[in-house]
Amino acid sequence: MDRTTDPDPDPAxxxxxxxxxxxxxxxxxxxxxNDDVDREFALRMMASVPEAPEVARLNRAFLARxxxxxxxxxxxxxxxxxxxIPRVGTVHEIARAVVPDARVVYVDIEQEAVAHGRALLDGTxxxxxxxxxxxxPDDLLARPEVRRLLDPGEPVxxxxxxxxxxxSDADGPGALVTRYREAVAPGSILVVSHGTxxxxxxxxxxxxxxxxxxxxxxxxRTRAEVTAFFAGFNLLDPGVVFLxxxxxxxxxxxxxxxxxxxxxxxVGHRAT
Ligand SMILES: C[S@@+](CC[C@H](N)C(=O)[O-])C[C@H]1O[C@@H](n2cnc3c(N)ncnc32)[C@H](O)[C@@H]1O
Numbered sequence: 001m002d003r004t005t006d007p008d009p010d011p012a013x014x015x016x017x018x019x020x021x022x023x024x025x026x027x028x029x030x031x032x033x034n035d036d037v038d039r040e041f042a043l044r045m046m047a048s049v050p051e052a053p054e055v056a057r058l059n060r061a062f063l064a065r066x067x068x069x070x071x072x073x074x075x076x077x078x079x080x081x082x083x084x085i086p087r088v089g090t091v092h093e094i095a096r097a098v099v100p101d102a103r104v105v106y107v108d109i110e111q112e113a114v115a116h117g118r119a120l121l122d123g124t125x126x127x128x129x130x131x132x133x134x135x136x137p138d139d140l141l142a143r144p145e146v147r148r149l150l151d152p153g154e155p156v157x158x159x160x161x162x163x164x165x166x167x168s169d170a171d172g173p174g175a176l177v178t179r180y181r182e183a184v185a186p187g188s189i190l191v192v193s194h195g196t197x198x199x200x201x202x203x204x205x206x207x208x209x210x211x212x213x214x215x216x217x218x219x220x221r222t223r224a225e226v227t228a229f230f231a232g233f234n235l236l237d238p239g240v241v242f243l244x245x246x247x248x249x250x251x252x253x254x255x256x257x258x259x260x261x262x263x264x265x266x267v268g269h270r271a272t
Contacts, residue, residue: 017037018037018215018216019037019038019040019041019042019214019216020034020037020038020112020113021084021166021216022085022108022110022112022113023037023038023110023112024038024041024045025056025084025162026038026084026087027039027042028052028053028057029053029056029057029087029088030088031085031087031088033087041210041214044210045207045210045211048203048207049203049207051203051258051262052207054255054256054259055262057253058244058253058259058263059161059193059243059263060089061243061244061252061253062161062193062243062244062246062265063091063094063159063161063191064094065246065247065248065249065252066161066246066265066267067091067094067095067159067191068094068095068097069189069236069267070095070157070189070191071094071095071097071099072098073189074099074155075095075099075102075155075157075188075189076099076103076154077104077149077150077151077155077156077157078091078092078095078102078104078156078159079104079105079107079146079150079156079157079158079159080104080106080107080159081107081134081140081160081163081180082107082108082109082134082160082161082162082163082166083106083107083108083113083117083159084110084113084162085108085113085116085117085120086106086120086121087116087120091104091106091159092127095157102126103127104126104127104128105128105130105145105146105149106121106127106128106129107129107130107131107132107134107140108129108131108132109131109133109134110131111131114129114131130143130145130146134163134167134176135171137176137180137183138179141183150183150184150185152185154185155184155186155187155270156185156188157188157191158180158181158190158191159191160177160190160192160193161191161192161193161265162193162194162195162263164192164221165194165195165218165219165220165221166216166217166218166219167219168217168219169219174228174229174231177190177192177229177231178231181233184270185270187270188270189233189267189269190229190230190233190267192226192229192230192264192265192266192267193243193263193265194221194226194229194263194264194265195207195218195221195262195263196220196221196226196261196262196263196264198222198223198264199242199258199261199262200258200261200262203258203262204220204262207262208220223240226240226266227266230268232270233268233271234268234269234270234271235268236266236267236268239266240265241264241265241266242260242261242262242264242265243263243265244260245260246265246266246267
């Protein structure tokens with residue numbers, strides 16, 4: 001089954017259901033908001049590609065640097081689509097260290113992730129978590145939480161980290177990003193991270209194969225394809241690069257040789 005064509009892919013939790021992307025990701029990051037199916041899948045992945053948790057950590061470190069960049073640029077609103085469970089090193093915590101009144105809407109397609117996220121965020125002012133599908137921008141942009149966040153005069157950070165590689169070419173990921181760009185004010189910032197097999201084809205191919213056995217399809221893209229998502233944005237230096245190479249900070253994990261080249265990251269500002 002290609003779950004990217006199924007907007008409600010969460011059957012009752014039986015041993016035969018697919019692992020949830022957010023649950024597996026939580027396991028990689030050392031969390032406990034995952035179940036047996038997620039853990040079994042994560043362990044199967046790690047037996048074949050031991051770097052999987054490291055890639056998740058490198059992605060979170062990139063997210064932290066990129067969100068700090070947004071906050072230092074004065075961004076007070078964040079739309080994080082495909083957020084998974086906002087648990088450790090969350091966008092609102094990182095942004096609020098710089099901009100104390102930063103507001104965040106977290107969006108994920110997985111009901112379970114949204115339920116966990118809401119429980120964790122309960123009572124946190126200025127932060128919401130909703131269930132939604134990146135591939136349905138008009139529905140998502142019409143949601144009251146998102147409408148309240150998006151003000152025509154106020155730039156936002158549009159965070160699409162580790163999610164566009166679940167969108168097939170048939171679903172037009174470039175056109176989707178364009179639709180979101182049109183909905184945000186000039187000065188808004190796009191942050192993207194995305195899996196690639198440019199750097200380490202063999203382990204990434206294994207990752208994709210195991211992901212497919214787990215009933216989720218992932219679409220790796222080249223540097224040029226990821227760069228194309230920034231059409232209409234001014235891509236900041238150093239451009240679209242392997243995650244640890246995007247403005248590394250002292251103390252950041254450099255990443256092992258294979259993990260360091262399994263995903264790209266980039267940040268762009270919408271000029272007009
Ligand atoms: C690998 S996690 C990335 C989490 C977080 N953005 C990060 O980079 O740390 C990908 C998340 O995207 C979610 N996702 C996948 N397809 C989606 C879609 N079409 N719309 C919204 N969320 C989606 C998954 O449920 C999962 O929680």
